[in-house]
Amino acid sequence: MTNTLVLDVDGTLVDTNYHHAVAWFRAFRRFDITVPTWRLHRAIGMGGDKLVAAVAGEHVERQHGDELREAWEAEFEPMLPEVRPLEGAHRLVASALERDLAVVLASSGKRHHVDHYLKLIDASDLTSTSSDDVEDTKPAPDLIEVALRRADADGRAVVIGDSVWDCEAAARAGLPSVCLRTGGFGEAELRDAGASAVYEELDQLRADLTDLPMA
Structure with missing residues (x-):
């Protein structure tokens, strides 16, 4: 049997979390709604279907939810060429495959965004999911x-992953999680959310590939 790494993408393999926070801020401002960027950042990692209500309330979701998600996508699209892989992303994937680990990407992002990120880390042949799949x-x-x-x-x-939302999703799937601080969350809060280990950067995680907790 083959052990599997289920990798988040945004904030874990590519440096996008703050771009997303700015894009969401601008999207809300289109509707004269101001959500502080710190609050938006805290919600990055959950899907857009959850984020609007989480940061602005159910009434905003009811009134503007779909329009806000369309506005976020329009605001984020011009930033896409600015997105860069996080240091060590390709090395992590390559090392996992060399160790006969299966690698699959589970992203809440849009499919064409995920496809762009995969090209950035030279991993277009990996199995992946996007928000379009669920x-x-x-x-x-x-x-x-x-x-x-x-x-x-x-x-x-x-x-x-890189966020408390990754930890929660893993726990609800009955799996352990380990996290990177690359998404801007602190070590203590990631551990409180269920992360078995927290790493500062991907190369540190890569060194521990054979010792990761699995279930």
Whole structure:
């Protein structure tokens, strides 16, 4: 049986979390709604289907939810060429494959964004999911479950992410999680959310690939 790494993408492999926060801020301002960027940042990692209500309330979701998500996409699109891979992203994936680990990406992002990120880290052949594949994104476990099915995973697995939402989704899928601080969350809050280990950068995680907790 093959063990599987279920990798988040935004904030874990590519440096996008603050771009997303700015894009959401601008999207809300289109409707004369001001949500502080610190609050938006705290919500990055959950899907857009959850974020609007989480940061602005159910009434805003009811009135403007779909329009806000369209506005966010329009605001984020011009930033896409600015997105860069996080240091060590390609090395992590390559090392995992060399160690005969299966690698599957479970992202809450849009499909064309995910495809762009995969090209950036030279991993276009990896199995991946996007928000287009499920009705409920993180912190729901659906993306992880779909990713494992697509990878035909037959062994143990661990979720690797950068946010408390990744930890929650992993727990709800019955899997352990480890996290990077690359998304801007603190070590203590990631551990409180369930992360078994927290790393400052991807190369540190890569050094521990054979010792990660799996279930």
